Amino acid sequence: MADFNDPRTFWWRNAVVYQVYVRSFADSDGDGIGDLPGITSRLPHLADLGVDALWITPFYTSPQHDHGYDVADYCDVDPLFGSLSDADDLVARAHELGLRVVVDLVPNHTSDEHEWFKAALAAGPGSPERARYLFRDSEDGNPPNNWASVFGGPAWTQVDDGQWYLHLFDSTQPDLDWRNPEVPAMFEGVLRFWLERGVDGFRVDVAHGLFKEASLRDQVVAEDETAGSPQGRAGDSEMVERTVRDEPMWDQPEVHEVYRRWHQILDEYGADRMAVAEAWTSTVESMAAFVRPDELDQTFNFAWLLAEWSAETFAEVITDTLASIEQTDASPTWVLSNHDVTRHVTRYGGGEQGLARGRAATLAMLALPGSSYLYQGEELGLEQVDVAPEHRQDPSFLRTGEVGRDGCRVPIPWSGTEAPYGFGPGAEQPWIPQPADWAALTVEAQTGDPSSTLEFYREALRARREFAWTAGDEVEVLEAGPDALVLRRGPLTVVLNCGDAPVELPEGELLLASGPVEDGKLPADTAAWLR
Known part of the structure; x- marks a missing residue:
């Protein structure tokens, strides 16, 4: 068993964290928009699912031009989502259920209505x-x-x-000057405000963006490049290999002093308070700098999300990720979907094949040391929705006319056979309309069905708890040919079949598989755990 007096066993080091997109999780008052009381009412679902914590996207006072990432008051709740007392109730109920609460912090910019x-x-x-x-x-x-x-x-x-x-994002999101001492002082107050209300951690939005080169010089752009670079929350256009290398607006060295100070503040409230960075950086070394022992506790590792469906690519991601943090003693993070990208079932091809691959990639991810971050609705197997233009609200769509991130933000289905599928008490469609064919995907419909994606996630998270703290941090990638990924972590062996033909499973007790296994053969687009 883990020694919980050892700082290496802080809860986040091997946690499964569930991202709640506040507008689209649960609506308590029938206005078609999710809110804090709605989240509180559905916390038992997260406890039953088997996650360790929830991360809630911004619920602060905001004109909602970027759905809360344009903050007008960091120390209050937008009336659209409830009140401060609702936030307190949510934290208290989560703690009763054994769930930690991580809130989003947006320090790069404010709303133009701040x-x-x-x-x-x-x-x-x-x-x-x-x-x-x-x-x-x-x-x-x-x-x-x-x-x-x-x-x-x-x-x-x-x-x-x-x-x-x-404004590196929307024109309603002016960037702050972090060289002005009033700015860090204000955010230290914000940290303390929410820590005193009992939150367990912070997800730091655009953590690499606070400082720009002081000269604000032009970006040097090659002939085959365009100004700007894939950073922050621009959606699928960012989910590509970076080509722009001169970035005077990102990842400046002064940012690390901010996080050293924040580390001290978090420790004042208990060694179990944490912060995780959303930091898009050019190299694994620069990413690792954010999780040095006196800075932030984790940083999102988007490499698993960016990886193509390939055993070789997955192996490279695992090897490179573990090597990048080896010198910091931080724990790695893994993620397949979030509120900024196309849902992974769709990225993997959609339909039955996309779902099978999504389940397999999830099972492989959950076997790895460190924390896994899940995005609401992935436990239901939801795909990206083709949102009609008249219903799109993403500011990137409004500025460019290109399809934005609305398709992964459609409110999730809970029960019933037609919209709003138990999302709220009303009978109307929610803020982004739900598809007509989601009846079989609701939490109610999938509960108790052993073949459902929901029950697969519940079983996988139960199995993960047995190994998360005891299997160690060492991962061995075994030679298995071009189509199979085979990993060994302590007593656990993981096989992921990315090819077209079945592969022989090694000897061992079959603990769990993402799909049917027959005669010791693992079908294509399937993963298995063995002991």
Whole structure:
């Protein structure tokens, strides 16, 4: 058994964390939009599923131009989602059920409706109020530099008096100037506010983006490149190999001093409080810098999500990931889907094949040391939804006209045979309409069906608990030919068949498989655990 006095056994090191997209999880009041009381009412589902924690996307006061990632008040709850007392109730109920609560923190930018930004506009050029943001003059009437917004178009917007402000995301999300001491002071207060309310950790949005090169120089762009780079929350356009290498707007060395200070604050509230970074960096070495012992506890590792369906690629991801964090003593993280990308069942081909591959990749992921992050609805086998243009609300779609991230954000189905499938008490479609063919995918329909994806996830998470703390951190990738991934972690052997033909399973007790296994052969697009 694990020694829970050993700091290596902090809860997050081997946790399964379930991401709740607050607008789309559960609606308590019938307005078609998810809320905090709705989440609280459905916490037993997460406890029954077998996760260790939930991460909740932003629920703070916001005009909702980017669905909460444009924060107007970091220390209050938007009335759309409830109240501070609802947040307290959620944390208390989660703790009663043995679940930890991680909340989203958005430090790179505020909403343009934050009191600081409104004061900056009113105060004018050269004022202390404007110094909290990145306002600049331009001599030629063009933006101060060539940087592009992650959501499309220029990263600068001009105000009435002629100055420009930087926004690496939407124009309603002005970037803060972290070299101004008022900015880190404000966020230290925000951390303490939520720690005192009992939250167990923070997911740090765009953690690599707080500092820009002080000169705000032009980005050097090669002839075959465009300004900007895949960072933050721009959706599937980011889920590609990075080609832009000169990035004066990202991953500056000063950011690490911020996280050293945050580490001290978290420790003041108990050694079991944590923070995980969303940090898109150019190398595994720069990613590992965020999880040095005196900085953040984890950083999202998107390599598993980015990997093609290939045994060789999966093996490379595992080997490279474990090697990258070996010197930091941090625990790795693994993820297949989130609120910014196409759901993995669809990425793997959709339909029966996509679902089979999704289940297999999940089972392989859950066998690895470290934390696994699940995205709401993946336990139901949900695919990406083709949202009609009139229902799309993603700011990247509104700025570019390209299909954005709405298709992975459709509210999840709980019960019944037609929309809103128990999502809320009303009879109307929720904020993004649900498909007409989801009746067989609800939690109610899948519960008790041993062949369902939901019961597969429940069984896999039960089995994982037996090995998460006892199988060790060493993973051996065994030679198994081009189509099979075979891993050994302590007493556990994992086989993932990425080929077209069945493969022979090694000797051992079959603990669990993502699909049917016959005569000791593992079918294509299937994974198995053996002891």
